[in-house]
Amino acid sequence: xxSRYFHWKMNLCIILIILVFLVPFYIGYFxxxxxxxxxxxxxxxxxxxxxxxxxFFWKLGEPFPILSPKHxxxxxxxxxxxxxxxxxxxxxxxxxxxxxxCPYTYMSYFLRNVTDTDIMALERRLLQTMDMIxxxxxxxxxxxxxxxxxxxxxxxxxxxxxxxxxxxxxASGSENLMQxxxxxxxxxxxxxxxxLETADLHATKERIEYSKTFKGKYFNFLGYFFSxxxxxxxxxxxxxxxxxxxxxxxxxxxxxxxxxxYLGIQFDxxxxxxxxxxxLVGIIIVTSIRGxxxxxxxxxxxxxxxxxxxxxxxxxxxxxxxxFVSSVLLIRMSMPLEYRTIITEVLGELQFNFYHRWFDVIxxxxxxxxxxxxxxAHKQAPEKHMxx
Amino acid sequence: xASLDRVKVLVLGDSGVGKSSLVHLLCQNxxxxxxxxxxxxxxxxxxxxxxxxxxxxxxxxxELWDVGGSVGSASSVKSTRxxxxxxxxxxxxxxxxxxxxxxxxxSRWSVEALNRDMVPTGxxxxxxxxDREQFADNQIPLLVIGTKLDQIHETKRHEVxxxxxxxxxxxxxxxxxxxxxxxxxxxxxxxxxxxLSRFFDKVIEKRYFLRDGNQMPGFPDRKRFLxxxxxxxxxD
Numbered sequence: 001x002x003s004r005y006f007h008w009k010m011n012l013c014i015i016l017i018i019l020v021f022l023v024p025f026y027i028g029y030f031x032x033x034x035x036x037x038x039x040x041x042x043x044x045x046x047x048x049x050x051x052x053x054x055x056f057f058w059k060l061g062e063p064f065p066i067l068s069p070k071h072x073x074x075x076x077x078x079x080x081x082x083x084x085x086x087x088x089x090x091x092x093x094x095x096x097x098x099x100x101x102c103p104y105t106y107m108s109y110f111l112r113n114v115t116d117t118d119i120m121a122l123e124r125r126l127l128q129t130m131d132m133i134x135x136x137x138x139x140x141x142x143x144x145x146x147x148x149x150x151x152x153x154x155x156x157x158x159x160x161x162x163x164x165x166x167x168x169x170x171a172s173g174s175e176n177l178m179q180x181x182x183x184x185x186x187x188x189x190x191x192x193x194x195x196l197e198t199a200d201l202h203a204t205k206e207r208i209e210y211s212k213t214f215k216g217k218y219f220n221f222l223g224y225f226f227s228x229x230x231x232x233x234x235x236x237x238x239x240x241x242x243x244x245x246x247x248x249x250x251x252x253x254x255x256x257x258x259x260x261x262y263l264g265i266q267f268d269x270x271x272x273x274x275x276x277x278x279x280l281v282g283i284i285i286v287t288s289i290r291g292x293x294x295x296x297x298x299x300x301x302x303x304x305x306x307x308x309x310x311x312x313x314x315x316x317x318x319x320x321x322x323x324f325v326s327s328v329l330l331i332r333m334s335m336p337l338e339y340r341t342i343i344t345e346v347l348g349e350l351q352f353n354f355y356h357r358w359f360d361v362i363x364x365x366x367x368x369x370x371x372x373x374x375x376x377a378h379k380q381a382p383e384k385h386m387x388x
Numbered sequence: 389x390a391s392l393d394r395v396k397v398l399v400l401g402d403s404g405v406g407k408s409s410l411v412h413l414l415c416q417n418x419x420x421x422x423x424x425x426x427x428x429x430x431x432x433x434x435x436x437x438x439x440x441x442x443x444x445x446x447x448x449x450x451e452l453w454d455v456g457g458s459v460g461s462a463s464s465v466k467s468t469r470x471x472x473x474x475x476x477x478x479x480x481x482x483x484x485x486x487x488x489x490x491x492x493x494x495s496r497w498s499v500e501a502l503n504r505d506m507v508p509t510g511x512x513x514x515x516x517x518x519d520r521e522q523f524a525d526n527q528i529p530l531l532v533i534g535t536k537l538d539q540i541h542e543t544k545r546h547e548v549x550x551x552x553x554x555x556x557x558x559x560x561x562x563x564x565x566x567x568x569x570x571x572x573x574x575x576x577x578x579x580x581x582x583x584l585s586r587f588f589d590k591v592i593e594k595r596y597f598l599r600d601g602n603q604m605p606g607f608p609d610r611k612r613f614l615x616x617x618x619x620x621x622x623x624d
Contacts, residue, residue: 123468123471126471130429130431130453133431134431134433134451137431137432137433138449140433141415141433141434141435141449142435144416145435188430191428191429192428194428195427195428195429195468196428198468198471199462199464199465199468200464202463202464202465202467203462203464205464206463206464
């Protein structure tokens with residue numbers, strides 16, 4: 001028993017050290033190394049960055065009622081409470097968004113109807129834009145060539161007096177070029193947007209085709225199932241906040257109690273609740289972390305570049321660590337009463353109720369705002385494609 | 389400009405190999421100061437004197453279409469990209485000399501582009517594996533360009549250059565190795581500039597001067613029977 005406790009504590013210490021000391025310092029170092037101005041004193045500036053981070057990290061604890069004053073300043077509770085706040089916020093944001101986005105993605109009810117003609121019309125517009133860009137660039141190339149042959153040098157009018165001079169002198173070549181360049185820039189922006197829209201349409205069309213297959217129908221069904229679960233979660237979060245209560249028993253035990261009472265089946269409640277809740281907790285942790293990793297990987301591919309990939313990987317590691325610590329915090333609510341003491345032992349005396357309340361609030365806010373966001377995005381999209 | 393005068397050359401390669409820098413260097417003879425990710429496709433135009441120095445010299449405008457993205461993109465992105473592959477007259481395959489994977493991906497890029505082409509060579513490719521023979525009969529001129537030459541250390545240079553020479557041979561194409569941030573690699577009169585000029589001449593020839601004539605001799609009828617049909621979207 002005591003070795004398990006020791007290992008818990010040790011793992012927790014190591015994770016905290018990594019999350020609070022190592023990774024932020026490393027991130028600061030990489031950010032500084034990207035800014036070539038500060039190459040000389042990389043170490044110094046990364047230490048400064050880390051100190052700034054620590055300052056804000058400490059300040060984070062003040063507005064929240066998370067600590068009782070009897071804890072020392074460098075105790076584990078101080079660190080965990082702050083990491084917990086950040087992690088719980090993150091978890092609630094992601095859960096809220098996931099709870100709304102998941103049914104939206106899975107259910108084919110929301111799929112916009114995309115026909116081949118829509119796609120072809122958009123592609124034609126894209127190619128027409130590209131043709132316009134090409135013709136303008138040809139004019140620019142011709143102008144540049146004639147200027148080169150005539151011996152004019154293409155000068156951008158820099159400085160106040162040169163601009164005044166260029167108004168009167170016959171630098172018509174370069175003026176013309178700048179004007180065409182501006183037109184080209186706006187056309188290129190348009191072509192990018194059209195490209196992204198076309199890719200979006202292709203993706204939607206593929207999803208429509210996929211949803212007609214067996215696998216698609218299966219996921220569609222799961223989507224309905226899941227959406228009921230998500231709606232229930234949102235409902236429960238609202239009730240928790242409105243009626244200001246924190247659950248005393250975990251859902252599994254309560255579920256089993258209800259079934260026993262209503263169906264009259266003889267169950268050894270204690271025995272089964274322990275095992276079922278253990279399995280369920282395991283599934284929840286695994287799926288939520290897996291979901292998080294998948295989302296983060298997609299996000300990573302979308303925004304990474306050769307310069308920033310190091311920083312992004314470290315940021316992801318930081319997020320994962322905080323997520324893990326706070327999921328340990330929150331999982332306490334899903335466990336039967338007698339096992340909650342284990343977590344309380346390890347994590348020290350934190351105000352767990354606060355975390356649950358905080359989670360519910362942020363979850364609700366995130367779910368509502370993502371509903372609003374998705375509604376707006378959904379409404380806006382069909383109108384764009386209807387335009388001639 | 390009427391689309392009759394169009395000479396279209398695709399510039400393909402993995403993300404980050406330096407296609408945009410290369411296109412900028414080829415078209416504006418300047419080094420690109422702030423390279424950023426290409427979304428979709430960016431086009432630039434190069435003025436090329438066909439058969440320079442001979443009495444038949446004529447000026448053509450070569451459009452360089454720099455298509456962004458990676459071979460592993462989602463199929464929706466690939467279908468969108470396919471729009472740019474129509475009526476292509478030449479392909480420049482760009483790879484990064486410091487990154488072996490980008491060289492290996494070139495075959496997939498060429499397959500993706502050639503599969504969408506309208507030239508009736510009857511190319512039949514399964515599973516994206518490329519068949520060496522198809523490049524031997526390929527009508528579209530290819531050029532292989534390796535970038536970031538300056539980042540290869542002197543000692544490794546020979547090994548890298550041998551590997552790329554084999555690669556270019558596979559494609560039945562010429563190869564150029566350079567550094568896009570240094571215009572001297574394409575200075576007039578250098579062997580690179582000569583190769584580039586020859587490539588563009590070949591593209592223009594195939595487009596304008598061999599079209600009216602008969603089909604190329606030795607056209608493989610066997611491949612024609614095997615040839616599949618493709619969606620050809622005529623945008624001319």
